[in-house]
Amino acid sequence: MRIGELSRRTGVPTRLLRYYEEQDLLHPERTENGYRDYGEPAVQDVQQIRGLLDSGLTTEMIRAILPYLSGPDEILLPSACLTPETAALLRGHIDRIQARIDCLARNRDRLSAYLDAVNGMSAVSKR
Structure with a gap:
């Protein structure tokens, strides 16, 4: 094609x-x-x-x-084909992915806590 x-x-x-x-x-x-x-x-x-x-x-x-x-x-x-250089490249990339996952999880938790707090205030003010 x-x-x-x-x-x-x-x-x-x-x-x-x-x-x-x-x-x-x-x-x-x-x-x-x-x-x-x-x-x-x-x-x-x-x-x-x-x-x-x-x-x-x-x-x-x-x-x-x-x-x-x-x-x-x-x-x-x-395993014989995995060079130390390639292994280091992949390990570095895995570490960067994990750092992004950790950051996203922290942001998710903060946003969830904020929404819970706002929703809790809304429930109190409706009483």
Whole structure:
């Protein structure tokens, strides 16, 4: 399929698909006239790349682990292939995700407490 079709099927603009290729995340074949030709697996690859980017991974991290991903829930990475550099990148990212989760939980708790306090005042003033 051509880049426009891949874009339509994934919802990812062609500009980003070209960027993914520049970042060595996608590897389309080239036709005789130079057009990109993507196989059917490219749809899942793009969806996986988008999900990893949305989770905050950099293209560098994705490039390191993408060859070992066989789907959204499965990583086939033999431990011998996990370099210390890649492990450090992933550990750092996990730590950043946890920090964001902690911050969001604190904000949720504060907002809930505020709403409880406001609702409690409203109930008292209605009496």
